[in-house]
Amino acid sequence: MAKTIQAIRGMNDYLPSDTPLWQWVENKVKHRLNSYGYSEIRMPIVESTPLFARAIGEVTDVVEKEMFTFNDRDEESLTLRPEGTAGCVRAGIEHGLLYNQEQRLWYIGPMFRYERPQKGRYRQFHQFGVEVFGIANPLIDAELIIMTAKLWQDLGIADHVQLQLNSIGSLEARKNYRAALVDYLQGHFDILDEDSKRRLTTNPLRILDSKDAKVQEVLNDAPKLHDYLDDDSRQHFETLCSILDQYGIKYEINQKLVRGLDYYNKTVFEWVTSALGAQGTVCGGGRYDGLVEQLGGHATPAVGFAMGLERLVLLIQEVVADLPINPNVDIYIVHQGDNTTLPALQVATQIRDQLPQTKVLLHCSGGNFKKQFKRADKSGAKFAIILGEDEVAQQQVVIKDLLSGAEQVTLPMSEIINYLTPFYQSH
Ligand code: ATP
Ligand code: MG
Numbered sequence: 001m002a003k004t005i006q007a008i009r010g011m012n013d014y015l016p017s018d019t020p021l022w023q024w025v026e027n028k029v030k031h032r033l034n035s036y037g038y039s040e041i042r043m044p045i046v047e048s049t050p051l052f053a054r055a056i057g058e059v060t061d062v063v064e065k066e067m068f069t070f071n072d073r074d075e076e077s078l079t080l081r082p083e084g085t086a087g088c089v090r091a092g093i094e095h096g097l098l099y100n101q102e103q104r105l106w107y108i109g110p111m112f113r114y115e116r117p118q119k120g121r122y123r124q125f126h127q128f129g130v131e132v133f134g135i136a137n138p139l140i141d142a143e144l145i146i147m148t149a150k151l152w153q154d155l156g157i158a159d160h161v162q163l164q165l166n167s168i169g170s171l172e173a174r175k176n177y178r179a180a181l182v183d184y185l186q187g188h189f190d191i192l193d194e195d196s197k198r199r200l201t202t203n204p205l206r207i208l209d210s211k212d213a214k215v216q217e218v219l220n221d222a223p224k225l226h227d228y229l230d231d232d233s234r235q236h237f238e239t240l241c242s243i244l245d246q247y248g249i250k251y252e253i254n255q256k257l258v259r260g261l262d263y264y265n266k267t268v269f270e271w272v273t274s275a276l277g278a279q280g281t282v283c284g285g286g287r288y289d290g291l292v293e294q295l296g297g298h299a300t301p302a303v304g305f306a307m308g309l310e311r312l313v314l315l316i317q318e319v320v321a322d323l324p325i326n327p328n329v330d331i332y333i334v335h336q337g338d339n340t341t342l343p344a345l346q347v348a349t350q351i352r353d354q355l356p357q358t359k360v361l362l363h364c365s366g367g368n369f370k371k372q373f374k375r376a377d378k379s380g381a382k383f384a385i386i387l388g389e390d391e392v393a394q395q396q397v398v399i400k401d402l403l404s405g406a407e408q409v410t411l412p413m414s415e416i417i418n419y420l421t422p423f424y425q426s427h
Contacts, residue, residue, distance in 0.1 A: 010123030020325040028154045029128050036147050038104040043087040049077040055086035057262025059202040066113040080112035084129040093297035102134040120279025120311050131304035138236045141267045141303055142243035156320045161271045163251040167237035168268055169229040177228035188218045208256040225255050233266050263288040275318050283307035328380030329359040334372035337389035344387050354417045355424045
């Protein structure tokens with residue numbers, strides 16, 4: 001036998017046993033986004049490399065070490081998208097969707113990051129992303145967060161995720177804070193781990209979410225970001241918190257939450273769970289009022305979030321007791337003998353047409369009834385519909401309930417739908 005070829009490390013296949021739950025999640029999310037008036041946008045998976053370098057920031061983890069970048073045949077540098085916001089803004093500018101308009105957009109699709117694969121962290125993973133353009137009012141930040149909270153209810157995980165919230169202020173405020181933080185940390189340089197030492201010159205705010213216990217201890221007495229917030233950001237944050245309070249959304253203000261990408265300002269938030277170990281962030285987002293202009297468009301306020309579908313699916317599998325999916329078919333049609341093929345095809349078509357919510361499987365690989373019934377049992381179908389030569393001659397079928405073991409019944413073909421309807425009406 002020839003040598004087999006395997007999938008790329010960190011890039012998964014999603015098998016027929018996995019996809020029903022994925023579809024269920026995707027449908028719930030799409031339905032919820034639709035109910036809030038969001039529209040889908042689809043962007044390419046590949047973009048030109050400078051888009052990400054400019055949008056995400058040169059000294060972020062993503063751009064420094066996580067991108068899949070390659071030259072195409074014309075020596076142009078391309079990158080498999082590590083996230084969707086940059087491409088969405090690029091598309092919005094390119095097609096004139098953003099100037100002087102409000103847009104509420106969502107997308108779903110694979111993202112690529114060259115990370116060490118582990119549970120909840122892959123090199124190809126999938127995100128649902130949501131981006132709102134043209135609204136500066138904190139009410140939209142609040143509504144986005146409320147929408148995610150609603151989603152967790154839809155997915156049955158509301159009791160297992162917590163909201164972390166912060167404001168990282170304006171660029172100017174962050175610059176001032178950054179200087180104060182660097183100043184303070186330089187006085188404790190020896191205690192810092194290697195990563196934090198390096199970040200002190202490249203991206204010091206990222207030191208705030210260092211996992212190192214000693215670094216965290218030093219940070220306890222460090223200057224606080226909120227003491228450096230500009231008035232506009234402070235006001236924005238107070239209004240956001242007040243709306244969430246009134247609406248009854250619980251959150252924890254975490255001044256160390258800064259998020260990994262450079263483009264954020266003012267509001268940042270994450271939904272985290274303790275049920276997935278180290279990969280606990282299922283959704284993250286925030287405001288990015290400067291990005292559209294930075295990428296060549298007119299200044300446009302913007303806010304959005306992305307959720308990791310693998311982590312959501314893992315969490316649902318972990319905490320939802322009765323998974324709301326049934327991968328089985330409903331009806332399995334067996335037939336044997338001369339002149340049974342066409343009637344079997346017709347019966348299958350008739351049921352699919354008139355009871356469109358049922359899954360009907362027609363046995364297509366021949367063999368005797370014994371073999372066919374084995375397949376029918378294995379399919380998990382409730383009903384087997386049986387057509388032999390005698391039945392066809394008399395325009396009848398036999399229906400057998402495979403799950404209850406009740407007596408099989410013989411019906412005229414014209415009665416099949418009437419017989420099945422009560423079982424599938426509100427299915
Ligand atoms: P983390 O801190 O876990 O690396 P991140 O801050 O890099 O996450 P974002 O860029 O905010 O992640 O992406 C939004 C969401 O996408 C994350 O909250 C997570 O659910 C998911 N995600 C990010 N990277 C991965 C990955 N490599 N594999 C699976 N899901 C991921
Ligand atoms: Mg990351």
